[in-house]
Structures are given as C-alpha cells and as structure tokens.
Amino acid sequence: MAFPNLVLLFKLFSFLLLFRSTQSKLSADYYNKTCPKFQNIMQTILAEKQLSAPTTAAATLRVFFHDCFVNGCDSSMLIASNGFNKSERDANVNLSVAGDAFDLITRVKTALELECPGVVSCSDILAVSARDLVVMVGGPFYEVLLGRKDSRESNPSIVDKNLPKALTPMNELLSLFSSKGFSAEEMVALVGAHTIGFSHCKEFANRIFNFSKTSEFDPAYNPVFAQGLRKLCANYTKSPAMSAFNDVYTPGKFDNMYYKNLQKGLGLLSSDQAMVTDNRTKPFVDRFAANETAFFDMFARSMEKLSVYKVKENNDGDVRRRCDQFNTLQV
Ligand code: HEM
Known part of the structure; x- marks a missing residue:
C-alpha cells in the first residue's frame, strides 16, 4: 500500500514545484525598501x-x-x-x-x-x-x-x-482577445477605455464618406452625429491631424457614457459600433450602459489582468x- 502513496506524494510535489515556478513574483511592495518615494x-x-x-x-x-x-x-x-x-x-x-x-x-x-x-x-x-x-x-x-x-x-x-484595428471584424476581435486569455465580457470592458481620448478622421472616414451606393454615411450612425463628423473631417486628407473625441458627450471623463453612446449610434469607430450590434458583445454593452459600477468593476479586473x-x-x-x-x- 505504501507504493501508490509514494506516487501520489511525488505527483503532488511535482505539481507544487510547477505551481511555484509559474507563480508570479510581482508584489505590491516591490520598491518599498529600494525606492520608498x-x-x-x-x-x-x-x-x-x-x-x-x-x-x-x-x-x-x-x-x-x-x-x-x-x-x-x-x-x-x-x-x-x-x-x-x-x-x-x-x-x-x-x-x-x-x-x-x-x-x-x-x-x-x-x-x-x-x-x-x-x-x-x-x-x-x-x-x-x-x-x-x-x-x-x-x-x-x-x-x-x-x-x-x-x-x-x-x-x-x-x-x-x-493589435486590433477599427476595421477588424468582430470574429477576429474576439479571437485576438481570447488568444490572450480575455473573454468577450473582458474585451467589452477594456474597450470602454474609449470613454476618453480621440481618433483621427482616417480611422472612421469610410463610415462618413461614400459609405455605400444608397447612403453617404453609415446608417448605423445617428444622422446628426454623422453630419457633424463629415463637417469636422471634410479636409482630413489635407489635414491628417483632424480628430474627433471617442466619447462625444464626456470626452475627458472616465465614465460609462461610451456604452450609452453606442446604444444611440454615437460609437465613432466601426469596431465600437460592432460591440452593440453583435449578439456576443451586446449584452455586456447594455449592462455597462445601465450600471457604471458593473463597468468599473469589470474594467478594473480586466486591467489588473492585462497589467x-x-x-x-x-x-x-x-x-x-x-x-x-x-x-x-x-x-
Ligand atoms: C476592439 C479593440 C480596439 C480597437 C479596434 C481600437 C482602436 C483604436 C483606434 C483606431 C484608435 C484611434 C487612434 C488614433 O486615431 O490616434 C484608438 C484610440 C484609443 N484606444 Fe483603442 N482600440 C481597441 C481597444 C482598446 C483598449 C483595450 C484600450 C485600453 C485598455 C484602448 C485605448 C484607447 C485609447 C485611450 C484611445 C485614445 C488615444 C488618444 O486619445 O491618444 N483601446 N483605439
């Protein structure tokens, strides 16, 4: 009877060794002694x-x-x-x-x-x-x-x-994030970073100029928003620095407005708008739009993981x- 126990002990020992070697040595107090300030x-x-x-x-x-x-x-x-x-x-x-x-x-x-x-x-x-x-x-x-x-x-x-791009299709976005260990919910939370900052016109020009045979701009946009963007970006090929805020309502504030915008056709990039049209991501957009605490919790957890x-x-x-x-x- 002693033999199977030894095998078990050996397996446990190897597991612990493996666990130890894959465990991160990062710590919150890493610089406490070496650089306290x-x-x-x-x-x-x-x-x-x-x-x-x-x-x-x-x-x-x-x-x-x-x-x-x-x-x-x-x-x-x-x-x-x-x-x-x-x-x-x-x-x-x-x-x-x-x-x-x-x-x-x-x-x-x-x-x-x-x-x-x-x-x-x-x-x-x-x-x-x-x-x-x-x-x-x-x-x-x-x-x-x-x-x-x-x-x-x-x-x-x-x-x-x-890296994802504005025109990367949702299937590819999901598999890119998943290949790095992030779920659809975590991806939607991380993209909530677009609640601040801006994008250059060239990143969404395809949605506002000559979009299709029947529409000048992407009909997924709120039409007033689309017209505003068309005006803003009218000269973007000559002035490539022209940019629009990612979150049109509260561009400098980290909040859940980004998700509320998506629900109203105010998502700037194709990849933003896709978050609210695709069934695999829409439930998370809706939840984060309705509940800022839920967004903050998931963003914080996902950023910890990303870090x-x-x-x-x-x-x-x-x-x-x-x-x-x-x-x-x-x-
Ligand atoms: C679906 C995935 C994503 C796509 C397709 C995407 C794409 C883009 C694009 C095209 C821009 C505009 C860049 C420019 O014109 O200068 C941008 C800006 C930005 N992205 Fe993303 N992004 C994604 C996810 C993320 C994530 C996960 C974060 C952070 C956690 C993030 C943070 C930002 C920020 C903060 C800006 C504004 C930058 C600035 O104002 O300087 N993005 N993104």
Whole structure:
C-alpha cells in the first residue's frame, strides 16, 4: 500500500514545484525598501503632466494596451527607432500615438533615476502611470503589482497581428482577445477605455464618406452625429491631424457614457459600433450602459489582468536606464 502513496506524494510535489515556478513574483511592495518615494514621485509628475496636457491620460492608456498586447507588458513599445533598427513604436498602427505618453514616461523615469538609480523598471512606470491617470480622470482604482523587467527587444513586424484595428471584424476581435486569455465580457470592458481620448478622421472616414451606393454615411450612425463628423473631417486628407473625441458627450471623463453612446449610434469607430450590434458583445454593452459600477468593476479586473500579461521577471529582462533605449546598444 505504501507504493501508490509514494506516487501520489511525488505527483503532488511535482505539481507544487510547477505551481511555484509559474507563480508570479510581482508584489505590491516591490520598491518599498529600494525606492520608498516611488509612488510619491510618480504621482507628483503624473498630476503635473495631466493638468498641463489633458490628452496624456488617454495617450498613456493606449500606449500601455499596445505595449502589453504585443508580447507582454515589457515597455518594448517605449523604445525609439534608430538609424539601424525600427522599433514597435514606428509600426504603422502606432504612428498615431500621441507624444504626451512618451514625454510623461521620460519625465517620471528621469526623476526616479535621480532618486534611486537603476531600480524602477520602465514597464512598472508605464503600468502605474496608466492606472493613476485612469483614476485622475474619474475611473476606478485597481491593484498594480510591481517587479516587471524591461524587454531587450522591440520588433515592429509582430505589432500588426497582435493589435486590433477599427476595421477588424468582430470574429477576429474576439479571437485576438481570447488568444490572450480575455473573454468577450473582458474585451467589452477594456474597450470602454474609449470613454476618453480621440481618433483621427482616417480611422472612421469610410463610415462618413461614400459609405455605400444608397447612403453617404453609415446608417448605423445617428444622422446628426454623422453630419457633424463629415463637417469636422471634410479636409482630413489635407489635414491628417483632424480628430474627433471617442466619447462625444464626456470626452475627458472616465465614465460609462461610451456604452450609452453606442446604444444611440454615437460609437465613432466601426469596431465600437460592432460591440452593440453583435449578439456576443451586446449584452455586456447594455449592462455597462445601465450600471457604471458593473463597468468599473469589470474594467478594473480586466486591467489588473492585462497589467500582468506575459510580464518578464528576474533575468528575463533589464531595468532600462532610459526607457527609450536598450541598456546594451544593438547594431
Ligand atoms: C476592439 C479593440 C480596439 C480597437 C479596434 C481600437 C482602436 C483604436 C483606434 C483606431 C484608435 C484611434 C487612434 C488614433 O486615431 O490616434 C484608438 C484610440 C484609443 N484606444 Fe483603442 N482600440 C481597441 C481597444 C482598446 C483598449 C483595450 C484600450 C485600453 C485598455 C484602448 C485605448 C484607447 C485609447 C485611450 C484611445 C485614445 C488615444 C488618444 O486619445 O491618444 N483601446 N483605439
């Protein structure tokens, strides 16, 4: 009888070992001893930057999402291209990212390097910045565990297949998010980030100009909204910076208005509007539109999950001295 017990014990032991090795070592108090002023320094700089440039919150949240979805939250998105290497930041879909996010990270990193050199990773700075800025514009608080390491590569050729676009069909959106462990409900909650920020006209031009043989604009739009967008974007090919708020009613406030807008034909992008027409996502849009607390809870949980997606720990990465450059020159 002793033999089967031994086998059982061995299996249990292997399971525990496996569990331990896959468990994250991230922790909330990671910098308590090595950089105790970390949170204070961050908050001061974040508040200053957001107050002087209110577009910072949305820009940073988008950068964080684009960083995490492409091979994990490792700040590979912060690397600047040089004469020899193009980085993720310069992949097509990232060219429209507002510069305020990068400026913010540079300011925070500079201050932290002066206080505790070589200690705080750019990936942690980006994760905490996204969370604190969401809170500053009215959104929910969630826990961000710390201890991420920064990537040693930034590869623009893998960006496209890992990020959703305005014209990505719902089947593909669902399978992209699902391939990274996010359910339809979590996807709908995360896209609620479009309650702040803006989109360039080219991202929705197909919906407002020459939409079909029978309609100039997408009939899914509220017609008054569509006419307003047509006016706003009339010269967008000559002035490519022209943009519209993602949430037409409360563009700078993190709330559940985005979902209420979708129900009224005020969703800006095709991918936004699809959330309320597809049966797999509509129930969540309706729930979040009716109940802001339900949205905040699910957004917070999904962001916590996103923040630890494929993070690098220990020797898998570095603490970069500058967030826009690798520690070792790559030629
Ligand atoms: C269905 C998935 C998604 C699609 C197709 C999508 C697409 C887009 C597009 C096309 C823009 C406009 C970019 C521009 O013109 O500059 C945009 C903006 C934005 N996206 Fe998304 N996105 C998605 C999900 C998300 C998620 C999950 C987040 C964050 C958690 C996010 C955060 C943002 C923010 C904050 C902006 C505004 C950026 C700014 O004002 O600087 N998006 N998105």
